Amino acid sequence: MKKELSKQYSPAEIEDRLYAEWESKGYFKPSDDKEKQTYTIVIPPPNITGQLHMGHALDNTLQDILIRYKRMKGFSTLWVPGTDHASIATEAKIVEAMRKEGLTKDDVGREGFLQRAWDWNDKFGGRIVSQLKKMGSSCDWSRKRFTLDEGCSEAVKEVFIRLYEKGLIYRGKRIVNWCPKCLTTISDAEVEYEEQAGSFWHLRYPFADGSGYIELATTRPETLLGDTAVAVNPHDDRYKAVIGKKLILPLVGREIPVIADEYVESDFGTGAVKITPAHDPNDFEVGARHNLEIINVFTDDAKIVDDYPKYAGMDRFEARKTIVKDLEEKGFLVGIENYSHNVGTCYRCSTTIEPRVSMQWFVKMEDLAKPAIKAVKDGDIRFVPERFEKNYFHWMENIRDWCISRQLWWGHRIPAFYCDECNEITVTKEESCVCPKCGKEMRRDPDTLDTWFSSALWPFSTLGWPHDTDDLRRFYPTNTLVTGYDIITFWVSRMIFSGLEYTGKAPFDTVLIHGLVRDAQGRKMSKSLGNGIDPLEIIDKYGADALRFALATGNSPGNDMRFSDEKIENARNFTNKIWNAARFVLMNLDIENIELPENHKLALEDKWILSLYNTLVKDVTANIESFELGVALGKLYDFIWDIFCDWYIELLKPRFAAKGTESNLVAQNVIAYVLCGTLKLLHPFMPFITEEIWQSLPHEGDSIMVSDYPEYNLSLSFSDDERKMDMLISAIKAIRNRRAEMNVPPSKKAALYIVTNHTDVFSDATAVFFEKLASASHVVVCENYSGDDAVQIITDSAAVYIPLAEMVDFEKELERLNKEKENVLKEISRIEGKLSNEGFVSKAPAAVVDGERAKLSKYRDTLTGIEAAIEKIK
RNA sequence: GAGGGUGUAGCUCAGUUGGCAGAGCACUUGCUUGACAUGCAAGGGGUCGUUGGUUCAAGUCCAAUCAUCCUCACCA
Numbered sequence: 001m002k003k004e005l006s007k008q009y010s011p012a013e014i015e016d017r018l019y020a021e022w023e024s025k026g027y028f029k030p031s032d033d034k035e036k037q038t039y040t041i042v043i044p045p046p047n048i049t050g051q052l053h054m055g056h057a058l059d060n061t062l063q064d065i066l067i068r069y070k071r072m073k074g075f076s077t078l079w080v081p082g083t084d085h086a087s088i089a090t091e092a093k094i095v096e097a098m099r100k101e102g103l104t105k106d107d108v109g110r111e112g113f114l115q116r117a118w119d120w121n122d123k124f125g126g127r128i129v130s131q132l133k134k135m136g137s138s139c140d141w142s143r144k145r146f147t148l149d150e151g152c153s154e155a156v157k158e159v160f161i162r163l164y165e166k167g168l169i170y171r172g173k174r175i176v177n178w179c180p181k182c183l184t185t186i187s188d189a190e191v192e193y194e195e196q197a198g199s200f201w202h203l204r205y206p207f208a209d210g211s212g213y214i215e216l217a218t219t220r221p222e223t224l225l226g227d228t229a230v231a232v233n234p235h236d237d238r239y240k241a242v243i244g245k246k247l248i249l250p251l252v253g254r255e256i257p258v259i260a261d262e263y264v265e266s267d268f269g270t271g272a273v274k275i276t277p278a279h280d281p282n283d284f285e286v287g288a289r290h291n292l293e294i295i296n297v298f299t300d301d302a303k304i305v306d307d308y309p310k311y312a313g314m315d316r317f318e319a320r321k322t323i324v325k326d327l328e329e330k331g332f333l334v335g336i337e338n339y340s341h342n343v344g345t346c347y348r349c350s351t352t353i354e355p356r357v358s359m360q361w362f363v364k365m366e367d368l369a370k371p372a373i374k375a376v377k378d379g380d381i382r383f384v385p386e387r388f389e390k391n392y393f394h395w396m397e398n399i400r401d402w403c404i405s406r407q408l409w410w411g412h413r414i415p416a417f418y419c420d421e422c423n424e425i426t427v428t429k430e431e432s433c434v435c436p437k438c439g440k441e442m443r444r445d446p447d448t449l450d451t452w453f454s455s456a457l458w459p460f461s462t463l464g465w466p467h468d469t470d471d472l473r474r475f476y477p478t479n480t481l482v483t484g485y486d487i488i489t490f491w492v493s494r495m496i497f498s499g500l501e502y503t504g505k506a507p508f509d510t511v512l513i514h515g516l517v518r519d520a521q522g523r524k525m526s527k528s529l530g531n532g533i534d535p536l537e538i539i540d541k542y543g544a545d546a547l548r549f550a551l552a553t554g555n556s557p558g559n560d561m562r563f564s565d566e567k568i569e570n571a572r573n574f575t576n577k578i579w580n581a582a583r584f585v586l587m588n589l590d591i592e593n594i595e596l597p598e599n600h601k602l603a604l605e606d607k608w609i610l611s612l613y614n615t616l617v618k619d620v621t622a623n624i625e626s627f628e629l630g631v632a633l634g635k636l637y638d639f640i641w642d643i644f645c646d647w648y649i650e651l652l653k654p655r656f657a658a659k660g661t662e663s664n665l666v667a668q669n670v671i672a673y674v675l676c677g678t679l680k681l682l683h684p685f686m687p688f689i690t691e692e693i694w695q696s697l698p699h700e701g702d703s704i705m706v707s708d709y710p711e712y713n714l715s716l717s718f719s720d721d722e723r724k725m726d727m728l729i730s731a732i733k734a735i736r737n738r739r740a741e742m743n744v745p746p747s748k749k750a751a752l753y754i755v756t757n758h759t760d761v762f763s764d765a766t767a768v769f770f771e772k773l774a775s776a777s778h779v780v781v782c783e784n785y786s787g788d789d790a791v792q793i794i795t796d797s798a799a800v801y802i803p804l805a806e807m808v809d810f811e812k813e814l815e816r817l818n819k820e821k822e823n824v825l826k827e828i829s830r831i832e833g834k835l836s837n838e839g840f841v842s843k844a845p846a847a848v849v850d851g852e853r854a855k856l857s858k859y860r861d862t863l864t865g866i867e868a869a870i871e872k873i874k
Numbered sequence: 875g876a877g878g879g880u881g882u883a884g885c886u887c888a889g890u891u892g893g894c895a896g897a898g899c900a901c902u903u904g905c906u907u908g909a910c911a912u913g914c915a916a917g918g919g920g921u922c923g924u925u926g927g928u929u930c931a932a933g934u935c936c937a938a939u940c941a942u943c944c945u946c947a948c949c950a
Contacts, residue, residue, distance in 0.1 A: 282948095391946080560943095843930050
């Protein structure tokens, strides 16, 4: 049972071994007992393109804390793992890899391309899984899923068909965001706007009848080729007369009308706007209202189309220069103004988005959004912290239809078929079909679905939906969703409306939001900056527990955090501290079983540590229940380091030296009991080290991870003894303090005379503490001290005299005492002021008032002591 | 344009329901004290951004203001 432990903790030796044991024993799977209450988390599936980064490390640490806690609390827990095919990101990587081989998508064809994509998944999908295992994540790997596996694909088809039949999915010619590099549409949510310095070109368009010009301004002169009108505000007096007149489009020569539309703001620019329905979302709407022609001027990759021979094949930015030059030469350019404006870019490749009119599939959002808003308003789902509900509402209340078709191959192919003969559309789960009207073989839509369409179904598709499986009945709805604030709109909101629409239930009850992990300077970690930190390197160097500690401690929900060397070193030091505390305990342990502390004749310090431990159990439990994981971990840190190590272990050393005594036996039982319980409290946060130590201690059961979580126990609450121990501790600290002030080395032992009313506390039994911890040669508790030439240390419960007269400068000592007296008097008058305030005494809770009274009496005792000391010196 | 976050020790950040301001790192001093120098002990260092308000009591609640960061929308 007992092992020799090395002086320094070496995580590398134990982590992989323990993880393999846990997994092989099936601890990650839910309990077989189907009556047990369940607790379920689905993992935010990492993309198969990447490897684990610090964001994942944080996200999964938090999930593992929750799932391990609930497992120990007796829930049947399930953490469903999996990966996301990440259509656009993966496809871009494969295209890039092929480019290096000199190949294009068309060269290898759809089948060939998909083969490459699956190969990619085999190669990289598994890597992220092994990285999650390194973190200690207790996922049920037997239930691992992939957004593109058979089951998820079936769920996607089912949803598509249901929505189509309900009229909530439609196909339409709309203006969409087109990425000319990725060669696909992207949704509104996937567009990132960035401020760019640009120009405002003032142009003039001549009237067809030769009666002068109308002046307008544009940031995109190259789209002039597709202009089909110029719009003004109907109430703009400057232009009322010209509404309906024709203009000649410069360079092109086409006749276009002047139209009136409320969209135009009279006081912006010249009050006249060129309208290009094919290449601007607002213009598209104006065009629709006025029945304007839609003239597309760009190819897929944003080059000018062949219809304009002079510019054909030019890139849009090159065309801009040429067109501006031509306009200038022909006298249509009035001037150029510097102008900074927001430009939409692709969230994957940062290429400037080209709005483009095309036939796409959309999800009609209005009806889906309403119940999703209600579920959060009603509290069926809550966000932690709550403030993110506002973001959610804002997004949901202003939602526009969701463009779901993507011109990509890697993804769920849209289950729609078209008849080239009679234009019939059929939506079906089948892989091919013939036209129900004319019997001709139908052509399948070549496009795939937005990758978020499948991740929106993740909480239930992973459990077997649309089939009514055991897992779905047992584990759905899930409980907590843990994710970063950056994907609330992309993912969380879509899971909520999807869950409500297809299963009739909110997919989870709580959304725990965390922030970003930034570098030590507070910068976002990114590839381009090269400031990313690899969690696996950290694990190799410091261990997974240290990494988990560094990520979980001092972090509060929804807030960004910095990751730094100091933080991880502190975490590593903490693991080492725990290791050595355990090592000390084991060195002094010869009991085979830990007996409950109630059965023993407990010493003061035993009751004190048990009482503090008991409070810790209550606090940590409450903090975890309310998702204050950082606070809970902070309390564990303080208890282990400051209370357990720095005090209790030190207090016990004399008893451990006295082998074979009853007191020694009691000490063994109490310290083992407290250590064991504390390890359990810490286990969800730091699973490896706690398991390794727990296995070395006397224990029942096979693993700490399936042991019972400690419960608050009223019979371990000893408030009197806490107070008594505090008297001793503050006396010891005061003595140390004085000795340090006087530069007395610890090796210089001195006699202590303690004058006190609390002879039950300052007694023969506790004298040894002063010898061990306050450098006392011997301790005398007496009614009063009559010897002269002593250093006097006054606490609220005792006056301590150290005959060290030769080391003390009396004048300095008097000065110090007077200063201390002044401080105490200040405190006394502060509290007296408070207590003489009628409002405070009558309105504040009795406990607070009593607390103040007790403090006052302590300070008065201290004052008496100080005054006596001053008297003595004089 | 709309919404939100943050502002606490030199630095990075906690601070749960309002009840005497905390940690880590850094700094000063002293310690090879029988688990740990990845350690022990003692210490210095804060008008809790600013101004008002509510309250017996405000870092905490309210209002305003300054600084800073973010999200959403977007006017050509």
